[in-house]
Amino acid sequence: QEKVQQSPESLIVPEGAMSSLNCTFSNSASQSIWWYQQHPGKGPEALISIFSNGNKKEGRLTVYLNRASLHVSLHIRDSQPSDSAVYLCAVKGTGNYKYVFGAGTRLKVIA
Amino acid sequence: ETAVFQTPNYHVTQVGNEVSFNCKQTLGHDTMYWYKQDSKKLLKIMFSYNNKQLIVNETVPRRFSPQSSDKAHLNLRIKSVEPEDSAVYLCASSYAGVETLYFGSGTRLTVL
Numbered sequence: 603q604e605k606v607q608q609s610p611e612s613l614i615v616p617e618g619a620m621s622s623l624n625c626t627f628s629n630s631a632s633q634s635i636w637w638y639q640q641h642p643g644k645g646p647e648a649l650i651s652i653f654s655n656g657n658k659k660e661g662r663l664t665v666y667l668n669r670a671s672l673h674v675s676l677h678i679r680d681s682q683p684s685d686s687a688v689y690l691c692a693v694k695g696t697g698n699y700k701y702v703f704g705a706g707t708r709l710k711v712i713a
Numbered sequence: 714e715t716a717v718f719q720t721p722n723y724h725v726t727q728v729g730n731e732v733s734f735n736c737k738q739t740l741g742h743d744t745m746y747w748y749k750q751d752s753k754k755l756l757k758i759m760f761s762y763n764n765k766q767l768i769v770n771e772t773v774p775r776r777f778s779p780q781s782s783d784k785a786h787l788n789l790r791i792k793s794v795e796p797e798d799s800a801v802y803l804c805a806s807s808y809a810g811v812e813t814l815y816f817g818s819g820t821r822l823t824v825l
Contacts, residue, residue, distance in 0.1 A: 636813070640754070645717070645803050645816030688754050692814070700769055701814060703748075703756035 604629050604695045608704035616712055621678040623707045625691030628672065635667060635674045636692040636701070646690055650676070681711045716740045719804050719817035726794060727825050734789045734820045736804030743809060744768070745787040747779060750801040750819070762787055763809075791822075799824045 605628040615621050627635070634653045638646035652658045652667045652674065662679045678685055691704040717738045726732055738745060746761040746769075760779040761769040767779070776792045791798060801819040 638814075643818065645805070645818050646756070646814070647816070648813040651813070690754070690756065692756075700758060700761075702758075706754040708754075 604632060604693055604700075604702040606691055606693050606702050606704035608689075608691050608707050610707060611705075612708040612710070614710045614712060615681050617681060617683060619681050619711075621681045621685065621709055621711070623676045623678075623689050623691075623709070625674045625676075625704055626672050627674070627691075627693045627702075629693075629695065630669050630672060633694045635665075636694070637663075637665065637676045638690040638692060638703075640688045640690060640706070649689075678709075681709075683711045683713050686710050717804055717806055717815050717817035719802075719820050721820060722818065723821045723823075725823045725825065728796060729793050732791050732794055732822065734802055734804075734822075736787045736789075736817060738785055738804075738806040738815070740806055740815060741808075742806040742815070743784050744807050745781070745784070746805040746807075746814070747787065747789050748803040748805060748816075750803055752800070756803065760787075760789075794822070794824045796824050798822060 607626050609624045636651045637649045640646040652665045657666045664677045667674045688706040690706045692701045720735045744763045747759040748756045750756050762781045765781045778790050780788045801821050803819045804817045805814040807814050
């Protein structure tokens with residue numbers, strides 16, 4: 603059973619700063635890793651995914667994956683108050699149709 | 714733009730009652746899911762359907778039963794609810810179980 607752990611549980615950063623979120627998973631054969639953003643009262647919304655070792659950039663988002671250390675990180679450059687939300691790491695296991703989620707990091711960006 | 718629709722948004726009920734939640738997706742996806750999100754935001758998969766066939770059935774109490782009439786609809790019925798069933802139930806869809814998950818806004822269930 604895939605296990606996904608996220609850190610920190612909560613993070614407060616000033617507007618304009620870099621926000622860094624971490625996720626570790628238990629199976630190096632996991633297929634892909636996703637980051638989702640969830641605002642209060644809403645369902646999670648996909649932000650970015652990564653499959654191969656290395657990094658991937660999309661706008662202000664950069665994600666780094668290291669399969670050897672079973673670690674993935676999400677970095678949000680120039681954080682904005684609108685980025686305040688819960689960020690969920692999701693790992694797709696070796697079987698289809700199963701995405702395992704971490705418990706999330708609650709990000710608050712202060713103006 | 715919302716493409717996964719859940720009803721109702723909220724539901725308050727008493728222990729032992731039966732409840733039903735509905736979900737519809739307009740994305741043309743072939744796979745739909747029910748997730749349970751607890752008060753600490755942890756999401757756990759309950760069921761997934763691919764083309765109306767049950768694919769994933771995690772260890773959930775037997776009082777939970779999913780129903781799919783076609784690949785665009787997935788409902789969830791809970792017979793005789795318990796206090797621990799209080800949570801947000803999130804419906805999601807994807808294509809072929811390998812792509813991005815698209816979530817609805819959830820149904821918040823409170824069991825008194």
